[in-house]
Amino acid sequence: MKYRYQNGKLTIYLEEEIDINSCRTIRGVIDGYIMKYQPYELVLDLSEVKFMDSSGIGLILGRYNLIKLLDAKMTVVNPKGNIKRLIELSNMNLECVQYE
Amino acid sequence: MSKNYIKIECKSVIENIPAIRVCVSTFLATLDIHIDELMDIKTALSEAVTNAIEHAYDNSEEQVIVEASIIEDKKIVIKVIDYGKGIEDIALAMTPAYTSKPESEHAGMGFTIMESFMDEVIIDSVVDEGTTITLTKTIRKRKSNKK
Numbered sequence: 001m002k003y004r005y006q007n008g009k010l011t012i013y014l015e016e017e018i019d020i021n022s023c024r025t026i027r028g029v030i031d032g033y034i035m036k037y038q039p040y041e042l043v044l045d046l047s048e049v050k051f052m053d054s055s056g057i058g059l060i061l062g063r064y065n066l067i068k069l070l071d072a073k074m075t076v077v078n079p080k081g082n083i084k085r086l087i088e089l090s091n092m093n094l095e096c097v098q099y100e
Numbered sequence: 101m102s103k104n105y106i107k108i109e110c111k112s113v114i115e116n117i118p119a120i121r122v123c124v125s126t127f128l129a130t131l132d133i134h135i136d137e138l139m140d141i142k143t144a145l146s147e148a149v150t151n152a153i154e155h156a157y158d159n160s161e162e163q164v165i166v167e168a169s170i171i172e173d174k175k176i177v178i179k180v181i182d183y184g185k186g187i188e189d190i191a192l193a194m195t196p197a198y199t200s201k202p203e204s205e206h207a208g209m210g211f212t213i214m215e216s217f218m219d220e221v222i223i224d225s226v227v228d229e230g231t232t233i234t235l236t237k238t239i240r241k242r243k244s245n246k247k
Contacts, residue, residue, distance in 0.1 A: 017118060019117055019118065019121075019146055019150070020114050020117065020150050020153075020154065021114045021115055021117050021118060022118075027205075051121070051139070051142065051143075051146075052143075053143050053146040053147055053150065053213070054147060054150075054206070054207045054208075054209035054210055054213055055150065055206070055207075057207035057209055058204075058205045058206045058207040059205065061205070061207060062205040081135075081136060081139060082136065082139045082140055082143060082217070085216075086143065086213065089209065089212060089213060089216055090207055090209050090212075091196070091197075
């Protein structure tokens with residue numbers, strides 16, 4: 001999983017499949033980076049995600065709650081195909097989701 | 101009526117979920133099915149299997165059965181069967197954002213996703229005997245169709 005940290009902004013490029021099985025590892029890695037950098041902004045880039053189910057929604061919401069605790073902001077970018085519909089369905093009041 | 105099917109019988113551990121998805125989607129790929137619809141089915145299947153493994157047995161390891169059928173080259177029926185504790189209150193379980201395990205970061209979206217990605221979701225559950233989820237979808241978008 002690639003990431004980039006610059007000027008307080010931490011971008012994490014999620015990839016492959018996000019389900020309940022892979023979630024535990026991914027969560028550990030993301031939270032590790034968040035703790036290390038304590039960013040002002042977290043960006044989760046979904047462009048390389050091949051599959052995601054509601055475990056991924058749980059993962060995103062969980063990170064959102066963590067980021068709020070740190071008084072930072074979070075953005076989710078580039079959800080594709082049915083992942084975009086999945087996010088819309090979940091009604092995440094994420095002003096933070098950007099479709100592009 | 102022509103019908104083809106596969107049946108997967110496996111231990112109820114989350115490590116098996118990716119294998120179940122790959123197996124069923126490879127089976128369905130013999131159909132002329134558009135990737136969008138295949139992804140929807142994969143997602144709904146993943147939700148149903150995750151529920152069976154996470155909730156039916158309270159993390160003890162038992163068995164989950166997935167049966168996928170193709171009827172008349174267009175109707176897909178997937179049954180996810182467990183012999184676990186059953187669902188006491190189906191209406192509650194289906195409520196969007198409800199989760200019986202709030203501590204584990206679940207979105208509580210499983211049934212909502214199944215219902216919106218499939219044509220029909222039937223839940224047949226008996227407490228202490230088990231649950232069968234039947235997911236049905238008729239293929240509309242064909243891969244070979246340019247539309």
